[in-house]
Amino acid sequence: MQETIWALAPPAVAIVLALLTKEVYVSLFIGIISGALFFTGFQVIPALETTFTVMGERVGNNMNIIIFLIFLGMIVALMTKSGASCAYGEWASKSIKSKRGALFATTGLGALIFVDDYFNCLTVGTVMRPVTDRYGITRAKLAYIIDATAAPVCIIAPISSWAAAVGSSLPEDSSIDGFNLFIQTIPFNYYAILTLIMVVFIIVMNFDFGAMKRAAAKEPAEVLPEEEEDSIARPKKHGRVYDLLIPILSLIGLCIFFMLYTGGIFEGADIAGAFANCNSSLSLVLGSFFAVIVIFFLYIPRKIITFREFAGGLARGFKAMVPAILILSLAWTLSGICSEDYLNAGGFVSHLVSDNQLAHAILPPVFFLVALGLAFATGTSWGTFGILIPIAAAIFGDMGSQFLTITVAAVLAGAVCGDHVSPISDTTILASTGADCNHIEHVSTQLPYAMLVAICCLVSYVIAGITANGWLALGIGTAMLLIVLTSLYKKSKKAERTGYYTPESCGTERHGFSHEE
Template identity: 55%
Template structure:
């Protein structure tokens, strides 16, 4: 389709989906209407064409992402098995004995999220599974847990060189720049990624203080004062399970450790690290991350089978029934993910080409060079928000950003521009209701999806506001450290002001958790 023939209409599908989701609080129908609108535009108003396009894209995207579906199925099975086997209960009891405060529970969830930096999907679901019993004990709302999961997923992965994210971004940079080493450039632009760094600081402040604001305060107040965690339906199903009392802490730790080790080894294997084709570090950039997650989760399932059955933690029948229950528990996430992938496909280059249209608008703008990082940050944020994918946003904008710097003779702005692209992409993905990472954080925490979106939006946007000033300064100074320091100070000042206002307005009674 000729991009010029549709113009701004290319932005309509994601906007419809996002606006309807925020208004109706129902994400599935909103996504479906956005998809149908995009397919209708692409088919030039043909109803039959709209339907064939919709289901054609859906089938293609499911095929491309089938390994993610298999991974989630296997992970759902592992979650139910270790829950039924008593591993989660035993870990929860152990953690409760050693974690004495609500603050400690928050930091434990955050620390675990930071440690699992290999992949964001893996992070969201694994940390949620492990930490729910502990955070529930100290009345940390599921919305707050979902925020901690999401804020330690993409923001950590995007500054970790040894991760599926870091390796892939290094590849994008290498291809766009055409010289030097992509991984070295990626490492050097870490200080320019203000959103990721400020989000980590934000998490530390949130965990170490009683700061709650925006819609999050309502959920935290209900959890702390009334014990209402606002959990998703899956939590009730967990409560109704027959849980074994023969399980031990190791019955959770070893399956999770097997999952981590198996996934890392699989990433090296699928990236050619064992064949001598490339180095171990380079193999992360060339690995098939979704297949690696499948191999790692299958390995963990086998390890769990070998651990549980000989000790009669679960019978063979109970083990196989748990697999079925685990797959069923992931169906709501499957539905939303398939629809999110489909609307992403409708907006892709093969159909409405939303990303390149946005890139075209950026190139056509006439603005001072110093404001380029700030503009790029906003464009990346909008594109990540509208399409629900930070990877797609980075893949589209990194070549455009490099091209702008080369064309305008402003290669000194390359690092600020690349840092702004990564930061904006993660922020947009972070607040998007159609982002797969956002969806999986909701699933991992057992939180209603739109509750997570509405509560995280305010927290993430405070950080993004501070980043804007940082990128303006970065464009002027062409360095990272002064803008980073100013942004951090601004974030602390804003949060201090919010805390004083919220404490005067409607303080939360913490006596039930202390």
């Protein structure tokens, strides 16, 4: 069954089952077992032996990624316990003087907490909700800002749990370093970039459209009295804003330092060469380990947390990362079953499209749509790119071409988009929870925003596939988004000036909240 169409059965089984059952873990495992059965000629015991052999090999070879995720979970748990994020909220409540300022402070905090999307959603919502309430910002708008600066920020941040997961998704026999490929995809992850551009645009221009605007007109946010808002934002511990900044900056700085170190910067290599040849997974482990040490000496002597709380935070951080570790382990195993040493799905697909330039051209938009649909149906980004990235890498082999970079970027963009609009996505649920917003209202109000960006992304990936020029496609996609947003903004302002309100055009001014600061 090697290098035949049956080699595609394991990921196909995993995708179909995930779409039908919405259970990603079980679907991935059944996909793995089906691949092992094909490989062993449907002998059950040898198939199980093959499954756990591959799993042991893949998990063992990616142990540094698992250790990094554990340390990252510990860092998040300790920062949460310190009360530093609440200190940011207290500072924001005293410093912010306008609605626009409250939204920018929310976006800024979301961009700052890029190491993990779960921590991002809950922290930003809890900290900024009293501040945004004070300025009449609806909970639906807050939930959108949280969601739009969680996964989209994490997926373009080189030092994050998402970067580690993506970097480890490439097949083991690939000649391309996963971390370096992830870095190359950042400027071509159109959904993440265009979403952040859209967030800035609607904050600066101070307008909404579609279901978001109707929600603002129907149920304006409650404005909290000054004293109530202050009491909610007051930190529970003694943490300060720099207790949030120092650990994050330390994590970034230390990881970069160890990338240079493992790349041979002290052995005569230049900076570019050191980054290109570094052991990225080991560097992330070393950087995150020393970041935990920095937190210990930052918090314990000042009694921000007790030693017992520090130790408890380590355990809670480990537990928080178990679901991520499980889904990665299964995705790695599925990739291993399909690798060259077993079913060799890559060899089959590569031969299928190697001489067809048209097939290469349509792959970025196709992968974007498949990833979007799979992530929407399953509610998980990590499971989506764990399935699709090995397939994309297998198609292009060791070409290392612009096509590979753009196609992998399309997978990441589609996965984040599908996760963003899925009502069963963890981040979507956590965003509505953090904002204290009705979950269905959050899903329905952000859907037009996400779909507008998704359409611009699809056009961009079509252009990128045809021209093999990701930068040109990024420019066209950005221009398209800004033109549409500007048109919607002018239409909204015209409706307000003429006094003609419809459910689609009515704004918050009608209900006592001015669009102006």
